[in-house]
Every structure is written in C-alpha cells, then in structure tokens.
Amino acid sequence: MEYILIIIAFLVIINLTAKVNKLEDRIKGMQYSLDQVTKQAGLPENPVNDELRELIKEGKDVKAVKKARETLGLSLIEGKEYIDKLKTE
Numbered sequence: 001m002e003y004i005l006i007i008i009a010f011l012v013i014i015n016l017t018a019k020v021n022k023l024e025d026r027i028k029g030m031q032y033s034l035d036q037v038t039k040q041a042g043l044p045e046n047p048v049n050d051e052l053r054e055l056i057k058e059g060k061d062v063k064a065v066k067k068a069r070e071t072l073g074l075s076l077i078e079g080k081e082y083i084d085k086l087k088t089e
Contacts, residue, residue: 048072052086 048071055064061083069079 046072049086052083056083056087 048067052064052068055061055067064083064086065076065079068074068082069076072079072082074082
C-alpha cells in the first residue's frame with residue numbers, strides 16, 4: 001500500500017513539473033512577443049534599466065539584482081536573469 005502511495009505521489013509530482021515547465025515556456029513566448037510589440041510601437045524602455053545598467057558598469061551586479069527585484073517585483077532567479085539579459089544587450 002505504501003509503495004502505491006509513493007508511486008502516485010511521484011507521478012503527481014512529475015505531472016505538475018511538466019505543467020510548470022509548459023507554463024514557463026508559454027510565459028517566455030509571451031514575454032518575447034511583448035518585447036517585439038514594445039519595440040515596434042516605439043514605447044520607451046523601463047526607466048529603471050538605465051540605473052541597472054549603471055550598477056552593472058560599476059561591477060555591482062548583486063546590487064543591480066536587488067534593485068531589479070525591489071522595483072519590478074521579481075524573484076531572485078528572475079532578477080538574475082533580468083540583469084543577465086541587460087548585460088548582453
């Protein structure tokens with residue numbers, strides 16, 4: 001009986017993980033589309049990006065991630081990815 005419950009729990013976890021991964025992929029696609037629309041419409045960039053770029057230039061990546069998280073309401077991973085994206089631009 002215990003093995004059946006463990007197997008069911010394992011299958012549920014795998015299913016939920018797959019669904020989360022699909023949602024993350026959809027969000028990335030939506031973000032890409034939103035970025036493209038923003039560029040084509042000529043909308044201004046988020047004003048905090050200039051401040052974040054300045055922190056990056058000064059080598060203060062950790063402070064830049066913290067500022068991005070506070071300003072944009074991002075998780076730690078999202079903040080790091082946001083700063084990494086700004087670095088590559």
